[in-house]
Amino acid sequence: MAQRKRSKKRPQPRHKRSRQASRHDKRRRLERRNLRRRKTKQAKFPLTGPMRVAVAAMQAVLDPRVAFRLAIIISGVLLADGRRTASSWFVAAGVQDDWDQFYDCLIHVGKRSCELSLIVLGLVAEKLAPGFAARVVVALDDSPTKRYGPRVEGAGVHHNPTRGPADGEWLYGHVWVTLAWLARHPLWGTIALPLRSSLYVREKDVPKLDQQRGWQFQTKHQLGVALVQWFVKELKSRKREVQIWLVADGAYATRPFLIPVLKEGVVVVSRLRKDAHLRDLPPPRDPNQRNPPGRPRIYGHQRISLAKRAGQQRGWQSLTFNCRGEEVRRDYKTFQATSCLVSGEIRVVLMRDGEEWVPYFCTDPTAEVRDILEVATSRWAIEEQFHDVKEVWGAGQQQVRNVWSNIGCWHLNQWLFTLVELCSWDQPHTVLSDRRDRSWDNPHRRPSHADRRRWIARECLENELFAVLRGPPNVNKFRGLAERLFGLCL
Numbered sequence: 001m002a003q004r005k006r007s008k009k010r011p012q013p014r015h016k017r018s019r020q021a022s023r024h025d026k027r028r029r030l031e032r033r034n035l036r037r038r039k040t041k042q043a044k045f046p047l048t049g050p051m052r053v054a055v056a057a058m059q060a061v062l063d064p065r066v067a068f069r070l071a072i073i074i075s076g077v078l079l080a081d082g083r084r085t086a087s088s089w090f091v092a093a094g095v096q097d098d099w100d101q102f103y104d105c106l107i108h109v110g111k112r113s114c115e116l117s118l119i120v121l122g123l124v125a126e127k128l129a130p131g132f133a134a135r136v137v138v139a140l141d142d143s144p145t146k147r148y149g150p151r152v153e154g155a156g157v158h159h160n161p162t163r164g165p166a167d168g169e170w171l172y173g174h175v176w177v178t179l180a181w182l183a184r185h186p187l188w189g190t191i192a193l194p195l196r197s198s199l200y201v202r203e204k205d206v207p208k209l210d211q212q213r214g215w216q217f218q219t220k221h222q223l224g225v226a227l228v229q230w231f232v233k234e235l236k237s238r239k240r241e242v243q244i245w246l247v248a249d250g251a252y253a254t255r256p257f258l259i260p261v262l263k264e265g266v267v268v269v270s271r272l273r274k275d276a277h278l279r280d281l282p283p284p285r286d287p288n289q290r291n292p293p294g295r296p297r298i299y300g301h302q303r304i305s306l307a308k309r310a311g312q313q314r315g316w317q318s319l320t321f322n323c324r325g326e327e328v329r330r331d332y333k334t335f336q337a338t339s340c341l342v343s344g345e346i347r348v349v350l351m352r353d354g355e356e357w358v359p360y361f362c363t364d365p366t367a368e369v370r371d372i373l374e375v376a377t378s379r380w381a382i383e384e385q386f387h388d389v390k391e392v393w394g395a396g397q398q399q400v401r402n403v404w405s406n407i408g409c410w411h412l413n414q415w416l417f418t419l420v421e422l423c424s425w426d427q428p429h430t431v432l433s434d435r436r437d438r439s440w441d442n443p444h445r446r447p448s449h450a451d452r453r454r455w456i457a458r459e460c461l462e463n464e465l466f467a468v469l470r471g472p473p474n475v476n477k478f479r480g481l482a483e484r485l486f487g488l489c490l
Helices: 026-031 049-059 064-079 086-093 099-111 113-127 220-237 255-263 306-311 369-377 380-391 403-423 449-470 475-489
Strands: 135-146 156-159 170-185 189-200 243-248 267-271 317-323 326-339 344-353 356-362
Touching: 049 064, 049 113, 049 403, 049 449, 064 086, 064 099, 064 403, 064 449, 086 099, 099 113, 099 403, 113 170, 113 189, 113 220, 113 403, 135 220, 135 380, 170 220, 170 380, 170 403, 189 220, 189 380, 189 403, 220 243, 220 255, 243 369, 255 267, 267 369, 306 326, 306 344, 306 356, 317 369, 326 369, 344 369, 356 369, 380 403, 403 449
Parallel strands: 135 243, 243 267
Antiparallel strands: 135 170, 156 170, 170 189, 267 356, 317 326, 326 344, 344 356
């Protein structure tokens, strides 16, 4: 066996930590002024129509030094294709050599997300003002986004609620608690319009964040309560005397979440556990007794079993209600009970579909069964919104590390979802369902959110093209427009 030839190179000494700053330090690089650096003044294809008006209202909240970049970034988000990274946004928007300033703009948007959410809330309230004269329905839920890399701030290991065949029970990424306005379209059913989100960071991951962030740990329930309180406060400040109903996932049907929300005057509808601890109504006090001893009872003596109630064949009734834009007929049972979740009375509704039954509850004991079932089934709209935000807009694919950049990117995706829905709210079906390039698709189906986004992007491109054609003949403008169109297609 041949012996291995020894290398003549001497072993390298261990590298000591250098006290000198890195050559690639961003601060030092920016100190060297580049006179040939090209700065971006406007988007490759500027926004038009209602989208331009909405973005202009959002720009008024930001710092004037970075506000003009918001419209450029949003145009890139609209026109970007493929993997929706932040760099793909900038390429589609026509950003030149000042990419670092646009990354700083994302940080600024993340820090001012609360103020920007107020603008989106005002736009939604103004658009839907005639339709919510009596009741406003909002939905609250959380959703994860996958992230990779140990330096992504705020990321951690979370439960994967929608895992596929190749996914595990856990994932590494971010979790967003989102509050959305549930609006009923006359043709397309209930649509969830996201308003504001909060990033949930595990308690063990909070120390990993930079101390300058000033981050404090809050549970999902605490974040949800803060979002509801923010919504109620802002709606009352606009002098809207309406009843607010909140529909949430069964994970939020807990006492730490329900008690603070009920103090805000909000009616909560949610799913109930099948083994929930319920009791009957307390007996009424004797009116003839002047000073009865003790305080009035809150709970009754007899415990209620939901399984026994559902197993009894007596008492079932039929009801037709609107479920996700369609009229359906289901069997139901309803009764009043007392629960420690709310420290008082609730209305329980058992809905049966075939052999399966699902329990729901409402914190308003006098609520109608039809209203409870319609609100409970409309919660699925926020799940559809999460799917569209991730699949159509590419939320979670931006490849940014800073926690404020991640917050800004997530909110931009959600706000654009809301703005696209508002801009296409009154458009006819034939305009949004333009499938000339997809002959296999059914032209009579309901237009998806991707169809509405494609319509907004097509409007921006057509307006830019017609603006160039209407002007005097200019070969340079025609050539520049053609190059931008070809570059966008490629």
